[in-house]
Amino acid sequence: KALSRAELDALQARIRPHFLYNSLNTAAELTHHDADAAEQAILALAALSQAAMHSGKNVSLDDEITLSKQYIALETWRFGNRLSVDWQIPNELPALSIPCLTLQPLIENAVCHGVETSEHGAEIKVELHITTGYITMIVSNPITISNAQTRPNNGMALENIRQRLNIYYKNKAQLTITNKNDVFRVKVVIPKLIEGSV
Numbered sequence: 001k002a003l004s005r006a007e008l009d010a011l012q013a014r015i016r017p018h019f020l021y022n023s024l025n026t027a028a029e030l031t032h033h034d035a036d037a038a039e040q041a042i043l044a045l046a047a048l049s050q051a052a053m054h055s056g057k058n059v060s061l062d063d064e065i066t067l068s069k070q071y072i073a074l075e076t077w078r079f080g081n082r083l084s085v086d087w088q089i090p091n092e093l094p095a096l097s098i099p100c101l102t103l104q105p106l107i108e109n110a111v112c113h114g115v116e117t118s119e120h121g122a123e124i125k126v127e128l129h130i131t132t133g134y135i136t137m138i139v140s141n142p143i144t145i146s147n148a149q150t151r152p153n154n155g156m157a158l159e160n161i162r163q164r165l166n167i168y169y170k171n172k173a174q175l176t177i178t179n180k181n182d183v184f185r186v187k188v189v190i191p192k193l194i195e196g197s198v
Contacts, residue, residue: 023048026078041077044070051100058097058193061135065089068104068126075111082121083111089128096135097193099168103128106139106186109157114141114184133192140185158186165190 023045030038047070051059059067069087076083085107103126110124127138158177165173165188174189 022078023074026074030077037077041074044074048074048104051104057100059100061096061098062093064098064100064103065093065128067101068107071104071107072111075115079111079115079121082118083115084121084123086123086125088126090130094130096130098135098190099164102165102188102190103137103139105157105161106137106188109161109186110139110141110184112157114143118142118144130192135190135192137188137190138185140183143179143182143184161188 023041027038027041027045030041047067051067072083072085107124107126114122114124122142122144125138125140127136127140129136129138158175162173162175165175169190172191174187176187178185178187
């Protein structure tokens with residue numbers, strides 16, 4: 001258990017190396033133009049930082065979706081209309097638990113490699129499907145020409161996420177990657193946990 005905890009912490013620390021820097025710069029810029037937006041950006045950053053401290057612990061599926069949307073709000077202040085998200089998520093979410101920071105890093109990865117590398121921006125697609133025994137998350141982003149230069153880093157971040165899930169779910173989670181028709185797609189399938197379970 002101690003080894004798994006240490007591995008989870010080490011892997012999580014590697015997933016988001018530039019996020020804090022970018023977010024603080026965004027908040028600093030907003031203080032000059034929109035004090036209310038700056039406050040919301042700082043509160044969203046605080047929520048994400050708190051989540052990072054609880055990496056590997058269970059949170060409700062609803063809370064993870066909320067956290068992911070707070071992350072997108074932060075990045076929208078940074079990228080403006082270059083970033084858009086197509087949320088394909090059920091209106092009513094069941095009381096299920098997942099490890100904190102399961103979906104959000106997948107979305108962050110899509111922003112870094114689908115939006116940040118594109119001069120004109122991109123739309124990210126986020127899908128959530130719940131079946132009898134599993135939760136499936138799919139995050140897709142278009143591939144830009146400049147993306148070819150950053151794809152190795154992209155793969156390394158996703159491998160870190162895969163390792164985290166394998167430790168947590170004892171190799172019962174699946175993370176698959178497809179690259180087809182200029183669309184990069186990450187699919188995560190994890191076993192369902194009732195909210196509050198260990």
